Amino acid sequence: MKIIDNFLDESDFILIKDLLMDSNFPWYFNSGILVEDNNYSHFQFTHSFYRNYKPESNYIEILNPIFLKINPKAIIKVKANLGTRMNEIETTGMHTDYDFECNTSIFYINTNNGYTIFEDGTKVESVANRFVTFNSLLKHSGTTHTDEQTRVVVNFNYF
Numbered sequence: 001m002k003i004i005d006n007f008l009d010e011s012d013f014i015l016i017k018d019l020l021m022d023s024n025f026p027w028y029f030n031s032g033i034l035v036e037d038n039n040y041s042h043f044q045f046t047h048s049f050y051r052n053y054k055p056e057s058n059y060i061e062i063l064n065p066i067f068l069k070i071n072p073k074a075i076i077k078v079k080a081n082l083g084t085r086m087n088e089i090e091t092t093g094m095h096t097d098y099d100f101e102c103n104t105s106i107f108y109i110n111t112n113n114g115y116t117i118f119e120d121g122t123k124v125e126s127v128a129n130r131f132v133t134f135n136s137l138l139k140h141s142g143t144t145h146t147d148e149q150t151r152v153v154v155n156f157n158y159f
Contacts, residue, residue: 001138003124007107012065017128019062020076020080020109020152022045026081036048041093042144048146050078063154064084066107071135072158076102082095083114083151094119094139097157104140109152114145126151 008016019025027045035108049057053076063078097104106116108130116124116132124132125129126145134140136157145151 001118001122001134004131006128006129007015008129009094010063010129013017013129016062016065017109018084019059020095020154021150025059027132042082042086042090045056045082047080047082048078049080050075051122052077052101057136066131066154066156068103070103070156070158072103072156076159078154078156080109082150083142083144085149086146088144089113089146090144091117091141092143093137094141096137096139097155098136100136102136102157103133104136104138105113105131105158106156107131107156109154110148110150112151112152114143117141117143127143127146 015109025047027047029043030046031043047057049055049060049063053074108126108128110126111128112126117140142153
């Protein structure tokens with residue numbers, strides 16, 4: 001696992017953050033977050049930038065500074081997730097993004113008390129402009145948050 005703080009230059013980061021945090025950015029309701037105990041579902045809003053090896057969003061170019069840094073050979077999926085403030089911090093379910101080996105990365109857009117937790121107990125706090133990369137077969141879970149209005153991350157799966 002590799003964690004990089006201040007991943008992008010401030011000007012590149014602000015362009016992405018301002019776009020994703022803008023009230024006019026197109027987010028889509030998704031009820032598919034499953035809590036580990038399978039008894040309670042959370043919701044989130046998502047924006048698919050790239051899926052099935054092709055762009056799906058007119059906003060894909062805003063992520064070019066990230067693509068230039070990670071230099072992917074092939075992109076599988078890029079999706080932004082927006083969670084709303086909850087009363088308690090809960091994990092949303094251990095999972096792998098795919099059942100084959102590739103790179104998974106998470107780019108944190110805003111700082112909040114949510115985090116990403118891994119099966120071995122490693123915790124990566126949500127810090128703005130932080131980028132974490134790990135093997136796609138490593139089980140992980142996002143969490144809810146309680147301190148900010150939203151928690152926004154961008155997930156990358158690529159070779």
